[in-house]
Amino acid sequence: MSDGPEEQTEYWPRDRQQPTAVGRPRRTMSRTERARAARARRRRRTMTGVAIGALIVVVIGAVFLGSRLWHGLFGTGDDYAGGGVQDIVIQVRSGDSTTAIGQTLKDANVVATPKAFVSAATGNSAITSIQPGYYKVRTEIPAADAVTRLADPQNRVGRLVIPEGRQLDDTADVRTKAVTDGIFSLISKATCVDLDGTQRCVPAEQLKEAAGRSDPAALSIPAWAAQPVAALGDDHRRIEGLIAPGTWDVDPSAAPQDILARLIASSVAQYEAGGLLDAGAAGNLSPYEILTVASLVQKESLPADFAKVARVIYNRLNDPTHRRLEFDSTVNYALDRQEVATTDADRGRQTPWNTYAMEGLPATPICSPGQPALAAAERPEPGDWLFFVTIDKQGTTLFTRDYTQHLANIEVALRNGVLDSAR
Numbered sequence: 001m002s003d004g005p006e007e008q009t010e011y012w013p014r015d016r017q018q019p020t021a022v023g024r025p026r027r028t029m030s031r032t033e034r035a036r037a038a039r040a041r042r043r044r045r046t047m048t049g050v051a052i053g054a055l056i057v058v059v060i061g062a063v064f065l066g067s068r069l070w071h072g073l074f075g076t077g078d079d080y081a082g083g084g085v086q087d088i089v090i091q092v093r094s095g096d097s098t099t100a101i102g103q104t105l106k107d108a109n110v111v112a113t114p115k116a117f118v119s120a121a122t123g124n125s126a127i128t129s130i131q132p133g134y135y136k137v138r139t140e141i142p143a144a145d146a147v148t149r150l151a152d153p154q155n156r157v158g159r160l161v162i163p164e165g166r167q168l169d170d171t172a173d174v175r176t177k178a179v180t181d182g183i184f185s186l187i188s189k190a191t192c193v194d195l196d197g198t199q200r201c202v203p204a205e206q207l208k209e210a211a212g213r214s215d216p217a218a219l220s221i222p223a224w225a226a227q228p229v230a231a232l233g234d235d236h237r238r239i240e241g242l243i244a245p246g247t248w249d250v251d252p253s254a255a256p257q258d259i260l261a262r263l264i265a266s267s268v269a270q271y272e273a274g275g276l277l278d279a280g281a282a283g284n285l286s287p288y289e290i291l292t293v294a295s296l297v298q299k300e301s302l303p304a305d306f307a308k309v310a311r312v313i314y315n316r317l318n319d320p321t322h323r324r325l326e327f328d329s330t331v332n333y334a335l336d337r338q339e340v341a342t343t344d345a346d347r348g349r350q351t352p353w354n355t356y357a358m359e360g361l362p363a364t365p366i367c368s369p370g371q372p373a374l375a376a377a378e379r380p381e382p383g384d385w386l387f388f389v390t391i392d393k394q395g396t397t398l399f400t401r402d403y404t405q406h407l408a409n410i411e412v413a414l415r416n417g418v419l420d421s422a423r
Helices: 004-011 031-074 098-107 114-121 143-151 183-190 204-213 223-231 256-273 276-282 287-300 303-317 328-335 371-378 403-415
Strands: 087-092 133-138 159-162 171-173 193-195 198-200 246-249 387-390 397-400
Touching: 087 098, 087 193, 098 114, 114 143, 133 143, 133 193, 159 183, 183 204, 183 256, 204 256, 223 287, 246 256, 256 276, 256 287, 276 287, 276 371, 287 303, 287 328, 287 371, 303 371, 303 387, 303 397, 387 403, 397 403
Parallel strands: none
Antiparallel strands: 087 133, 159 246, 193 198, 387 397
């Protein structure tokens, strides 16, 4: 057998170039060299992995930031599907456009984009005429569903209606035993809303506690009512009359103190816009005294006689003989009841409101007077009357300055069954 070079020549074709050796002849690697080579290969693989990982992070970050920028500028362009996740209450504010409402819904996670809501609301007259207030909707619902829910009057919540002449506490009619909701009860009922099958309300007792214990400033008590409010300490009736009658929107999710503060602030603004401050200055009375007189007018007479009754009140207050008002309504107020006539025992009770037992006005208004009663208190009808009595069930009321004539008028009222005993 010949040596290696001769066999190499026979293995490769003659016309193919023979391989050329480069460098020193290879010898077997030592154990140290193999370990060093292995470490080098691992370092190369690690660096390659790190580079690839960094590249992936950069790409993902760029995609994420680009997506956020795109959606921030142009919206997702998507719409939710399905029946939503949970019930919530949102507020539509006065003057809100459809776009503003859509943004409110987007912020509350009700609709996916304001654009989707505006598109779904286009041509819907119920949305364009929607009233300010609070509405129950659901999170993550289709924009068309949101439009339907807002257009449905049944989904409006927090609507509070306070009739003229209503007082804070519930009252009971002595004869019929019927109970009339006071303002606290009316507010409580207005806050009731069913969220995911659970009825939630702000209890009247919590409102009453907030009225008595909250700092007057936190209740938005105006400066012109601060002193009489403070004088009653923690009696909840200290805010009587400061919540005006009318239709209000109450946030069902607000705390009792905040609910009262917003109602008082809005009522005070309404009173002052109606001229209460100017009327008080003109009559040498405080605005609070005007409000108190108006509450007596509201309780003691029918609208046709408001201005005359207001004059009787001022005439008695200014009488040089220190004549007391002696109004049954002020006796009934402290007893939380309605009664045309009162008993001797009732009239003898010492309360901050009983004008049989003390001179001057009661400590607070005895109800929330309406605008006609306020107007009468601000501009009473000229006259010298000191007495009045309603003589029939049609509401006919007779006014006089003469006490003997007044007694004769009371006899007429007794014969007609209007009074059970003399005033």
